[in-house]
Structures are given as C-alpha cells and as structure tokens.
Amino acid sequence: MTPADFVNLIINGTVEGLLIALPALALTLVMAIARFPNAATGDYMTIAAYAAVGVQVVLPGSLVLAALGALAAGAAVSLIFYFWVFRALRGRSLVASLVASIGVAFFARSVLTFFVGHDQLALQVPMARAWNFGGIRVLPLDLVVAAVSITAMALLFGLLQLTPVGRQMRAVADNADLARASGIRVNRVLVVLWAVVGLLCALGGALFGAKAVVAPELGWELLIPAFAAMILGGIGSPAGAVAGAILLGIAQELSVPLVGPSYKVAVAFSILLLVLLLRPRGLFGTAIAAR
Amino acid sequence: MQAYLIAVVIIALIYTLLALGLNLQYGYTGLVNFGVVAFYAIGAYTSALLSLSGWPLVASFPVAMLVAGLAAYPIGLLSLRLSDDYLAVVTLGFSETVRIVIQQEAWLTRGVQGLPGIPGMFQFLGVGKYAEVATLATLVACNLAAVVLLTHLVRSPYGRLIQAVRDDETAVETLGKDPARLKVQVFMLGSGLAGLAGAFYAHTITYISPEQFLPLVTFYVWIAVIIGGPGRTMGAVVGSFILLVFLEGSRFARDLAPGVSEVQMASVRLAIVGLALILFTIYRPQGIMGRRAQ
Numbered sequence: 412m413t414p415a416d417f418v419n420l421i422i423n424g425t426v427e428g429l430l431i432a433l434p435a436l437a438l439t440l441v442m443a444i445a446r447f448p449n450a451a452t453g454d455y456m457t458i459a460a461y462a463a464v465g466v467q468v469v470l471p472g473s474l475v476l477a478a479l480g481a482l483a484a485g486a487a488v489s490l491i492f493y494f495w496v497f498r499a500l501r502g503r504s505l506v507a508s509l510v511a512s513i514g515v516a517f518f519a520r521s522v523l524t525f526f527v528g529h530d531q532l533a534l535q536v537p538m539a540r541a542w543n544f545g546g547i548r549v550l551p552l553d554l555v556v557a558a559v560s561i562t563a564m565a566l567l568f569g570l571l572q573l574t575p576v577g578r579q580m581r582a583v584a585d586n587a588d589l590a591r592a593s594g595i596r597v598n599r600v601l602v603v604l605w606a607v608v609g610l611l612c613a614l615g616g617a618l619f620g621a622k623a624v625v626a627p628e629l630g631w632e633l634l635i636p637a638f639a640a641m642i643l644g645g646i647g648s649p650a651g652a653v654a655g656a657i658l659l660g661i662a663q664e665l666s667v668p669l670v671g672p673s674y675k676v677a678v679a680f681s682i683l684l685l686v687l688l689l690r691p692r693g694l695f696g697t698a699i700a701a702r
Numbered sequence: 703m704q705a706y707l708i709a710v711v712i713i714a715l716i717y718t719l720l721a722l723g724l725n726l727q728y729g730y731t732g733l734v735n736f737g738v739v740a741f742y743a744i745g746a747y748t749s750a751l752l753s754l755s756g757w758p759l760v761a762s763f764p765v766a767m768l769v770a771g772l773a774a775y776p777i778g779l780l781s782l783r784l785s786d787d788y789l790a791v792v793t794l795g796f797s798e799t800v801r802i803v804i805q806q807e808a809w810l811t812r813g814v815q816g817l818p819g820i821p822g823m824f825q826f827l828g829v830g831k832y833a834e835v836a837t838l839a840t841l842v843a844c845n846l847a848a849v850v851l852l853t854h855l856v857r858s859p860y861g862r863l864i865q866a867v868r869d870d871e872t873a874v875e876t877l878g879k880d881p882a883r884l885k886v887q888v889f890m891l892g893s894g895l896a897g898l899a900g901a902f903y904a905h906t907i908t909y910i911s912p913e914q915f916l917p918l919v920t921f922y923v924w925i926a927v928i929i930g931g932p933g934r935t936m937g938a939v940v941g942s943f944i945l946l947v948f949l950e951g952s953r954f955a956r957d958l959a960p961g962v963s964e965v966q967m968a969s970v971r972l973a974i975v976g977l978a979l980i981l982f983t984i985y986r987p988q989g990i991m992g993r994r995a996q
Contacts, residue, residue, distance in 0.1 A: 448787045450736075450794075499984045506734055507983050509790055510928070513736070513921060514979025521972035529965060635798055638791045673806050680795040687780045687788065 412668060415546030420664045426553045428660025429560040433615030434633055435640035435652040436567065437608040443584040443647035444604050445497065447508035451515040452637060453630030455609060456616030458523055459485035460625045463617045464532045477534065478617050485613025486606050488519065493605040516631070524627045532625040556618045563614050564653060567607065571649065576603050584647065635676055639683040645693030654694055708834050712906055714946035715841040716899050721926040721938035722848050723895030729932035730856055731888045732868030734786055737793030738923045740800040741770040741893040743915035745900025747804065747811060750820045750910055759823060763901045770897020771890045778886040797917055805912045816911025823905045841902060848895065852935050864888055918972070925975050928982045931989025940991055
C-alpha cells in the first residue's frame with residue numbers, strides 16, 4: 412500500500428464517518444433525553460431516502476427539492492411514531508421502548524416495501540470525475556456530503572448550546588425531574604427532540620442514498636455502525652458520537668485491504684466489543700450513561 | 703395434507719424451543735437478547751458440519767447445544783456487567799456478524815451456496831412418514847423436557863433469584879449475590895436451547911444457508927414470547943403456535959387477495975409482526991396468557 416492509498420482510505424473513512432455521525436447523533440440524543448436505544452433510527456433514514464427519490468421522480472433534476480422532501484418525510488415519520496408509540500411508553504421501562512422500536516423498524520420498512528418493492532433505486536446526482544492530486548483522489552460528491560454533514564452538525568450544536576430549547580433539552584438530559592420541577596415543559600422538549608432526530612436521519616439517508624444506492628435495507632445496515640459509534644463516543648454525548656463515528660469510519664476503511672469489504676459490519680462490531688472491554692463509558696461518556 | 707401438518711408442527715416445535723430459551727432470558731431474567739438467530743445458526747451449522755464429517759447425531763446435537771451456549775459466554779461477560787441496553791445492541795451486532803462470517807468463510811460453510819445433503823433424522827427408518835413422525839416425537843419429548851425443567855428451575859431458589867435480578871438488581875446485590883454472574887449463566891442456558899433448536903432445524907430441512915438466519919428469525923421468536931406472555935413458560939409454547947398459524951395462514955390468505963404479489967405478502971407479514979410488537983408492548987405487555995405485571 413502506497414502512502415497515497417493510505418491517504419485515500421483515510422479520506423473515504425472520514426466521509427463515511429461523517430455520514431454515520433448523523434444517525435449516531437440521532438441515537439445518542441434519544442438515548443440522552445428519551446432514554447432508550449432507538450432501533451428504528453435506520454429505517455427513518457431509509458424512508459427519507461425513498462422520499463428523496465420520489466421527489467426526483469415527480470420533479471426531475473432538483474437535488475435541493477429532493478433533500479427538502481427527505482427532510483420533511485424524516486421529520487414526519489419520526490414525529491408520527493413519537494406521538495403514536497413512544498409517547499405512550501413514557502414512564503415505562505427502557506426495554507419496553509426498545510422492543511417497540513424494533514416493531515416500529517419492521518413496520519415502517521415493510522409498509523415502505525409493500526408500496527415501492529425491493530428494487531434498488533438511485534438518486535440522480537451530477538456525475539463528476541474525482542480530482543487527482545498525485546494519486547490522492549477526492550470525489551466532489553464526497554466534499555458535498557462532508558460539507559452538508561458538517562453544516563448540519565454545526566446547526567445541531569448551535570441549537571443545543573445557544574438556544575433556549577437546546578438548553579432545555581440538555582436540562583432534561585441531565586435530570587428530567589429537576590427540569591420539570593424548574594418549569595421546563597418536557598413534552599415540548601420531546602417534540603423538538605423527535606423532529607431533530609427525524610431531520611438528522613433524513614439527511615443521513617439522503618446523503619447515503621446519493622453516495623450509494625437506495626434500497627430497503629439502507630438504514631438497517633447502518634444501525635450497527637451507528638450504535639458502535641455512539642458507544643465508542645460515549646452514550647449521550649453528541650461530540651462523542653461525531654468523534655466515534657469518524658474513528659469508526661476510518662477504522663472500517665483501513666480494514667478493507669486486510670479483511671475485504673464484506674466484513675465492515677463485523678469490524679464495527681469488533682470495535683464495539685473492544686470499547687466495552689477497555690472503556691465501557693466511551694471516549695466522552697459520563698459515568699451515569701454506562702452505570 | 704398429513705405430511706404438511708407434520709412439517710408445520712415440527713417447525714412450530716423448533717420455534718417453541720427458541721421461545722422457551724428467550725423466555726428464560728427475557729421473560730424471567732429481563733435479558734434483551736436481540737441475537738437469538740446467531741445461536742440458532744451456530745447450533746445448526748455445528749451439528750450439520752459434524753454430521754457431514756461422520757459424527758452420529760446423538761453426539762452432534764449435544765455438541766451443537768454446548769457450542770451455542772459457550773458462544774454466549776464472552777458476549778454475556780462483556781455486556782452484562784453494563785446496563786440492559788448494551789446486551790441488546792451487542793447481540794444484534796453479534797447476529798449480523800455471525801451471518802457475515804458464515805457467508806464469507808466458504809472453506810468451512812460453503813458460504814452463500816449453503817450446506818446441502820445434511821443427514822436427516824432417523825434415516826434408518828427410511829425417507830418419509832416414519833422418520834418424520836419419529837422426529838416429531840423427539841421434538842415433543844425435548845419440548846416437554848424443557849418445559850418441565852424450566853418450570854422447576856423458575857420455582858427453585860435459583861429461579862426466584864433470577865426473577866429478582868429482573869425486578870430489582872440492587873436488592874440482589876445487597877443479598878450478596880452477583881447479578882452479572884446469574885445473567886451470564888441464564889444467557890448461556892437460553893442460548894444452548896437455541897443451539898439445540900438450530901440442530902433440529904438443520905437435520906429437518908437438510909439444507910442450510912446464511913439467508914435462513916436473518917434478524918427476522920430473532921423477532922419471530924420475540925413476537926412469540928411477547929404474545930404468549932413474557933415470564934410464562936406455557937406462554938412461550940402458545941405464542942409459538944400462534945406465530946406458526948399466522949405465518950402459514952397468511953399463505954392461504956393470499957388466495958383471497960389475488961391482487962397482492964408474493965413479495966408484497968411478505969411485506970404484509972412483516973408489517974403485522976412489527977405492528978403486533980408495537981401494540982402488545984403498549985397495550986398488553988403481559989401477553990395473552992400473563993397476569994398483570996407485578
């Protein structure tokens with residue numbers, strides 16, 4: 412492997428990591444505020460990716476409109492399942508919401524496949540050749556993906572750190588009872604949470620669909636890498652989720668020359684096990700999250 | 703028709719073994735095992751590969767059970783010291799990893815082509831009805847043994863202890879018991895049962911391939927346990943039969959809805975499984991057989 416190959420793998424891994432960071436952020440926010448691992452996260456991505464394809468079928472050529480369609484679909488799906496399922500399970504055990512989220516995942520995906528089938532679809536993106544800098548290749552599409560992902564994260568961190576509702580979200584994450592006692596309307600915070608979760612998933616789904624193909628298993632296959640990224644970064648820590656996702660993306664890419672591309676999920680799983688063995692609270696985790 | 707019924711009941715009994723194992727883990731001990739299919743696959747491949755290399759089934763079945771149980775040990779050890787949700791994530795990852803390993807390591811498992819020609823059970827009775835009835839009888843005996851053992855187990859002091867782990871871990875700790883150790887033991891025991899179910903499956907179907915071990919199987923078992931009522935041994939039995947009646951019945955239902963393709967019917971089946979998981983969790987967490995949760 413030449414140094415240029417190595418750099419290429421790092422670049423690909425970083426872009427992949429920035430993609431995984433979006434569902435990982437969605438997972439970690441739900442974990443921090445609603446307090447369960449949401450196994451439906453991946454399928455919200457899938458539905459949003461299909462929505463983007465659907466918008467392009469009706470209005471060919473417009474990427475921005477397709478992205479907006481994905482965002483609307485992601486937020487809608489996330490809020491529907493919050494109002495229908497997860498709100499009813501508030502106050503019940505973590506396991507109840509977790510099992511229900513698997514039900515949501517299967518239900519959402521199979522309603523989708525009932526109508527659109529199992530064929531692989533593609534988002535129309537402008538084709539562009541990779542720029543070549545002495546063997547180091549950069550795809551313009553990857554730059555767009557990275558830029559969009561970074562912008563979304565900046566907006567999210569702005570929301571969490573600079574706005575009143577963000578402060579309330581962090582307060583609920585710290586201590587829900589104390590937050591309620593100090594006059595924070597937890598219901599409103601949860602609606603904002605699930606809307607944000609839907610938007611993050613939608614963006615992840617649309618970007619992943621643009622980079623690869625849109626298929627019914629798109630999101631489900633990203634669920635385990637996203638879980639691994641969340642735990643690597645420390646459950647409940649947004650900055651940790653991003654760092655964990657980028658590390659995981661790079662590790663997955665670097666493993667390809669060694670074990671082949673089929674073992675990506677297995678690599679994510681091995682990293683997950685290593686973290687549990689060596690540092691269960693993750694890179695940025697608090698003691699509470701890991702008990 | 704008779705042969706069809708026997709085949710369906712055999713599959714239902716295999717699912718019952720899986721559900722009994724999961725019910726011990728989740729229903730009684732509160733362990734969220736989202737990787738049931740991994741231990742099922744390990745049992746199936748272990749017994750299939752051993753018997754293909756000449757082992758008699760009386761030896762390959764116990765080894766399949768043992769290997770599946772032992773595979774649960776490191777997974778349990780790593781995740782069960784931590785809070786409940788870790789086991790769910792780790793077992794889900796484990797089941798996908800096992801499937802990929804089976805797919806990729808073709809030197810051992812023949813990969814996606816699958817393993818054909820696995821010796822059937824009771825081959826000395828010839829191919830056909832007698833062998834099938836004998837298989838059925840063996841499965842009934844194994845299920846009965848499992849039900850009796852589990853019923854005794856959960857009523858024993860050990861059984862009360864694992865239920866206490868589910869209900870209040872701190873209380874168990876103050877009694878000087880180690881919840882993590884109990885959880886690992888139960889996790890291994892239930893996974894061993896899944897391994898046994900896998901062995902039965904391999905030698906009944908006589909052909910196994912990675913695509914038979916999708917996460918979907920795990921959630922079929924979950925829905926059986928949840929419908930039957932977690933923490934009710936007979937619930938797992940009833941739930942498994944309801945599941946199979948539903949899965950088989952939906953084949954006939956397609957004849958009534960000719961506009962729906964086979965692929966769409968698969969989507970409908972899956973949607974109903976998902977919907978049942980949601981609705982039972984919200985409205986009837988104790989299942990159809992269970993009492994109201996304590």
